Amino acid sequence: MAALDGMTIIALGLPFIAALVAPALVRRLGHNAAWVLALFPFFVFVRFLEFLPEVSAGSAITGGFQWVPSYNVSFSWFIDGLSLIFALLISGIGTLIVFYTGGYLKGHAQLGRFYSFIFLFMGAMLGLVISDSFLMLFVYWELTSITSFLLIGFDHGREASRRSALQALVVTGLGGLSLMAGLLVVWNITGVTQLSLLVNLGDEVRASPFYLMALILLLGGAFTKSAQFPFHFWLPNAMEAPTPVSAYLHSATMVKAGVYLVMRMNPAFGDTVAWETILPVFGGTTLIVGSLLAIRQTDLKLMLAYTTVSSLGLMVMMTGFGSEHAAAAGVLYLIAHSMFKGAFFMLAGNIDHEAGTRDITKLGGLRKLMPISFLAAMAAAFSMGGLPPFFGFLSKEEIYYGLWHADPWSIFMTVVAIVGNGLMFVVGFAIAIKPFLGREVKTPKHAHEAPLLMWIGPATLATGGLLAAVFSPIFHQYVSSPMVSAVSGEAEEVTISLVPHIGMPLLLSLVTIVFAVLVYLKVDSARSAIAATLTAIGWGPDKGFDQFVSGMVRLSRRVTKIAQPGQLDIYMTVTFAAVAVTLLAPMIIFDELPAMPAWPADAEIHELAVILIAFIGLGAVIAAKDRLTAIVSLGIQGFAVALIFMLFGAPDLSFTQFMVETLSVVILALVMTRLRLTLSDHRPTGQKIGDATVAIACGAGFMLYLLAVTEVPFRSYLSDFFIAYSKVIAHGANVVNVIIVDFRGTDTLGEIAVVMVTGLAILSLIRVRPGWKPGMLAENDPDAPTEEKK
Amino acid sequence: MRTVIFRTVAPYLTSLMVLFSIFVLLRGHNEPGGGFIGGLIAASAFAIYGIACGVAPVRRAIYFHPMAISAFGLFMSSIAGMISLPLSVPFMTGNWMQLSFFGVDIDLSSVLIFDIGVYFVVVGAITSIALALEERDRD
Known part of the structure; x- marks a missing residue:
């Protein structure tokens, strides 16, 4: 393990520090605190940028310290191309989101708290992607689920928010447990608890009989987090959160944690039939389902949310496809998606903020009122649609390079990709064109350009998408190639550029565009057709979630009714019967009943008298006419036992026994008077016999047990x-x-x-x-x- | 239970028992006794007082809520355990110091503080149960 690197630890801790100071800063500076707070993620961004030359040269940076050495648990990081690019996306987009939040929630009473949550999430997400040890990965993974819960439920006054927050937590939390189980299986297979060691042990993992089990458990974590079908339903519901959260967590970063995990596991788990079947099938289904559902929506944020679902599906599909260019395509698409989707969400927020609605059918003609937003939206749509000169074009070309082969499976996957990309193209341009072009429509608020804080984010991301494509050789050298190498587990070089290459991929791109334009012209009828189909089905995972939750409540109520009937005599009978069985059963089954001791010949007369008193006390309890007498008589027996302790030389014990007996008689008597029971005990004979059996069994059990214990030679x-x-x-x-x-x-x-x-x-x-x-x-x-x- | 004789004797009996409980508590280290037994004696004393004269006078007499006394006892015992931490010996190690009052040597220790904490926990917990049961109405 490399030496402790203080700067990296500070970079990891900075978001948490920012979370601490954010409320105070906001109280002092109002929404302008954004300018100060943005310095925190910016510093982290710069810190990670410094690693870029070293990582792009092909080496990985590890560091950290031992946490629980006895269990081989460390707090350690592993920065290779994959985690570095993720860290840069998290901190870079995080900086822009901090700006954006200042504008979007300007004047909100809870702005400080919101910043705290956002920073907590940022810290968790950073930790997740650079974790080396399994345990650290799991802890940060769960932390992102929890912070996502807090952020979705930020507007906790509304029931829809609370439900969505809970739903996201349940789905991703269950996935987290699955992930932990998977990591434990991997640990058992390989004996390592560090990702940096695991990536070299692929052969061992693939040969293990538990490979499939580990794979399914890990994918359970990845698929819930990254909203793969059929777990996709929580993500659109998570749009209840304020727009900065949707832009940051639910498109650019957190939902990609699952994709990150899949990419990270690719060197160790990939290249098997299971891997190359499960991933493309689930990813492809998610791609098609998500993009179809996106067409149906009219709410800008929901349209974006469903295209996020389909994009995540595309990434999973590409990672699992297994050809040379496919993994690279997944990586390029991930980078492109983070930029254009983050920009799109912020723009949707701008439209909502400035025009007062985000229903696409009620918007139009905003281009003159919001020129910067319009330009940024067009740039994002170009990238999302995969048109030059934007980075999305490169990723789409690479997708078709990766998919296109002359066998049925590849052709089928290519068709899936064309349909999915085409539909996303439609949604992207619908969002960029419909609200901005055409006639001016009367909106609830009179729209004007969003403030600087709110357009700086989308504008930067849109420009980033352009620059990354124009300067693609440099970008590939520092960003794409290291990340692709980390995903595929061997050194790879990405060469795709804006220069069109005549060939199959370009042709497929053209097919996609033609298909998309056709759908775009018929978008209204497509929307109603999908809506009609969904109504006809009438059931979805979202509804299933509700049924699951209410079923759990009903089940737990039924179990509680059986286990907790609320009747004291049943509790007592069960408890004492259990005690009797615990004491007697082992002795009888293993034939270890003690021998009866001989009657002591030297028993003194006063000792015998005390024992007699104890028996008289017991007889009085049974014969007593009313409860109070019985309680007091029980005290007689207790005092007699205390006397025996005294006679056999245990004054402390005897003393305590006296006091305990006195107090229990007093308290029992008080309880009895308080319960307002009838004076005497009227149990039917049958119950009396039953209770007596339990009592005698219990007493006999204790007696035999103590005899058995004393028969063992005493070790002094x-x-x-x-x-x-x-x-x-x-x-x-x-x-x-x-x-x-x-x-x-x-x-x-x-x-x-x-x-x-x-x-x-x-x-x-x-x-x-x-x-x-x-x-x-x-x-x-x-x-x-x-x-x-x- | 509220006979004249009982009501007259109860306060004296209670005071004597409480006094005795403190005696038992303090001598516990060398003779039979200790915090647990002492606490039980004091708790019975308060229970007797409550039965004889009613709950309100007991609550007035002990001033604090018995549960608070109990919690304070637990706090005190934990602190007694932590005294060893700044001295860099393991948790709960007994630490002793000898003081001399008017020519009499007295051993004071973290163990004694611990035992007094035990006493408070027992007194408080049992008294609060007993008093709550003696009360007919909710306060």
Whole structure:
């Protein structure tokens, strides 16, 4: 492990520091805090930029420190082409998002909190992509789910927000568990807990009989996070979040974590039949389903959300396709997508912010009012549609290079890609053209250009898409090639440029464009056709999620009804019967019943008298006419036992027994008076016999158990130690007390904590609201009527 | 239970028992006794007082909420364990110092603080249960 690199640790921690200071800064500076806060991610961006020459030369940077050495867990990072480009996207787009948020949520009362959440997410996402150790990867992975939950539910006053937030958390959280299980399997197969070591162990992984299990578990994590069909439904719902969140988390970065994982695992898991079947099938389905659903929408953000789903599908499909250019195409498309989709989301937010609606049918003619946004939108649409001179063109050419081969499977995948790309082309241009061109339409607000803070982000990203394509040799050298090499596991070079190459890919691009233009002209009828089909199906995963959740609630209520009937006598019977079985069953099954001890010949008369008193007490309990007498008689028996302790030389124990007996009689009597029971006990004979059986079994069990314990020869090893050292080490002559407070003091600390918490629990039980009846719903029960529904 | 004799004797009995409980607590290190037993004795004392004279006088007499006393005891015991940390010995190691008052040597220790904490936990927890049960109405 390389030396500890302080600057990198600072870069990793900076977003979290920013999260701490953001609320105070916003209170002081208002929305202008954006200018200061943007410095944090910008610093991180610059820090990672410094790695670029070294990484593009083909080496990977590792560093970190041992965290839990005994379990081989480290806090360590692994920066190769893949993680570096991800880190640059996260911090770079993050900087722009910080600007954008300042404009978009200007004057919002919770702006500071929003910044905190955004920075927390940024820190988590950065950690995720540069994690080397599995555990760190998992922790950061879960952290992104949690911060995404906070951000989707940011507008927590609305029920739709809360539902979407919960849905995203449940889906991605379940995926996180699957990921952890997968990583554990990988750990067991290979014995390594570091990604940097795993990528070289591909042969071992692929040969393992657990390969398929590990693969499915890992893909469970990746597919939920990256919204692959059929887990795609949470992503469009996540659009309930404010637009900066949609632009940042749900298009540019977080949803790509799954793609990141798939790309990271490609060297170790790829090149097998399972890999090259599962990934293209799921990715391709997601691509088609997502783009069809996108056509149906009229809300700008939802259109973008569904194209994000389909883009993620395309990336997964390309990564899993397995040909030479396919992985490169996935990488190029990922970079292009981050730029144009981030820009698009911010532009959708601008339109919403300035015109007051984001329904595409109610917008038009904004080009003169919002010229910069219009230009940026056209640039993003060109890139999304894969037209020169933008970076999207390069990625689409590379996609067709990667897919086109003369076998049926490749041709089929090529057709899938053409349909998906064509539909996304349609959506992209619909968003760029419909609101801006045509007649001016009366919008809810009088539109004008968005403020600087809000157009700087989309403009930068749109320009980036152009520059990356124009200067493609340099861009490929520093960005694309290292990342592609990391994904494919061997040194690769990307050469694609803006110069058109006459050949199949160019032809396929033209086919895509023709197809897209045809669909664009018929977009309204296509929209209604898809909507009609969906209504005809009438069920989707989103509805299924609701059914799943309500089914869980019903199941848990049913289980609770069985396990918690709310009747004390049932609880008591079950508890004591369980105790009796636990004590008796092992002794009977393993035939270890103790021999009955002989009657002691030297028993003194006073000792016998005490035992007699105990028996009289027991008889009195059984014979007692009313409950109070029975309780007090139980005390007689307890005192007799205390006397026996005293006679056999255990004054401390005896003392305690006296006090405990006294107090239990007092408290039992108080409980009885409080419960307002009938004076005497009227159980039917059948129940009496049953209860007596349980009681006798319990008592006999304890007796036999204690006899069995005392039959084992006594080892005086510990008592000798305590007696010898009690005075010497612990300055106390009372060995019992010294053990309690000194030798075993930590145990006692735990015990008194239990005493206190038990007291607290009993106190609250005594004070339960008197109006409560079984069957009533608790206040936090989801089925309880809430204020909102009334 | 509220006979005249019981009500008259109860306050004296309670005071004596509390006093005795403190005695038992402090001598515990060398003779039978200790925080746990002492706490139980004091708790019974308060229970008796409550049965004889009602809950309100007991609550007035002990001033703090018994659960707060219990929690304070737990806090005190934990602190007693942590005294060893600045001295860089393991958690819960007993630390001793000898003080001399008027020519009498007294051993003071973190162990004693721990034991007093145990006493408070037991007194507080049991008294709060007993008092809550003795109360007919909710306060």
